[in-house]
Every structure is written in structure tokens, then in C-alpha cells.
Amino acid sequence: KAGVTQTPRYLIKTRGQQVTLSCSPISGHRSVSWYQQTPGQGLQFLFEYFSETQRNKGNFPGRFSGRQFSNSRSEMNVSTLELGDSALYLCASSLGGSYTFGSGTRLTVV
Amino acid sequence: AQSVAQPEDQVNVAEGNPLTVKCTYSVSGNPYLFWYVQYPNRGLQFLLKYITGDNLVKGSYGFEAEFNKSQTSFHLKKPSALVSDSALYFCAVRSGGATNKLIFGTGTLLAVQP
Secondary structure, three states: EEEEEEEEEEEEEEOOOOEEEEOOOOOOOOOEEEEEEOOOEEEEEEEEEEEOEEEEEOOOOOOOEEEEEEOEEEEEEEEOOEEEEEEEEEEEEEEOOOOEEEOOOOEEEO | EEEEEEEOOOOEEEOOOEEEEEEEEEOOOOEEEEEEEOOOOEEEEEEEEEEEOOEEEHHHHHHEEEEEEEOOOOOOOOOOOHHHOEEEEEEEEEEEOOOOOEEEEOEEEEEEEE
């Protein structure tokens, strides 16, 4: 079966710009979670969407937002990018206590 | 509050020797526990999980983990390490309530020397 697809794989953006990342979960999975991974902070939870509703949100500023569509695909958006937003962004598709991660999007802010 | 601790930043082991990567957790209620492995510039790859049942969980690539409720530990083990096992390993616990939020440890870098 197809895994979790994240696009794009790599992004380079300039400070102040905004960016949108996409995550397509495994077919039939209605829950999608997003995580930010940095060398200093490790893996931190951003938010979770279930059936198009945000079910939980991590401790990130309002510049970080997300949404989920009726086909369970999810997007996250970061506005007014800062250098500190440079990270690997991972999404996880889950069902019944199983979590499958995508390969991530590497965002570099210059 | 839920938390996961991986006390070792790095574990070094010779190829062919047994390996252990340590994890302790703090969670209210019954824990859902996970181990993931990450290779450079890649996502997280699932190794194994404990939800209920037998305390010894067998996973992918010969890895296993033992759930110890009294010590609140979930150490990852493998009887014979391979050089290809060298990677970053994360322990995680599912947060309680109606959520799929995972709380991760800080990760342990496993280095297997030939």
C-alpha cells in the first residue's frame, strides 16, 4: 500500500515569506499530525487533524497553521518565516494506534 | 504531564555485540509506547510498539523491547548489532485523551563499529 507522501521534499525560502507544505496520508487514515524536528528542540508536536477538525495543537505561534481536506490530505502553512523555522517538518498518518511517518519536508529559511 | 526520557545521547557498540537503547516514560493511564529509527535526511521508520499484552515486544529488523511497568521503562534491544543499525533512535509515548499526539524523547544516536 502507498505510504505517507509529503511534498515538496526540499524548500528554500527567504525570511518574511510564507510557505505551504502538503501531506497525503495512507488511504483510509483520517488522522494527520505534524511535527517539527530541529537539532536544538528535537521532535515537537505542531497540530493534529481528524476528519477536517483540528483536535490538538502544540505550543507554536499563530504563524503556524494547518487544515485538512475532505480526502484527509493536510496542509500546513507558516507565514512570515523566521530563520528559526528552518527544520525538517514531518507528518504522521494514524489509525488504530499505528503511526506512519512521511519522509518529511526540509525547509531552509535564508 | 506526559514525558519520555532517553538518558543516553549516544550508544557505541561493536558489530555482533548486543545493544540496548534506554527509554523511560511518565504517563497517566496505560501507555502506548513506540520506537522509531531515523536515517540521515529521512523520516521516522516504525520499529515496534507496545499497547497491551506480552511485555516483550518483537519488531522489525530483529529489534525487540521490554515493557516494564514498575520501572516505567521500555528499553530497545537487539541480540547482535549490525553496522547498518547505526542511526538515530527515538522512543515515543502517545499522549492521553482523544488525541493522536506523540511525545518523543530526545533521541539516541547508535554507532555500531565494524
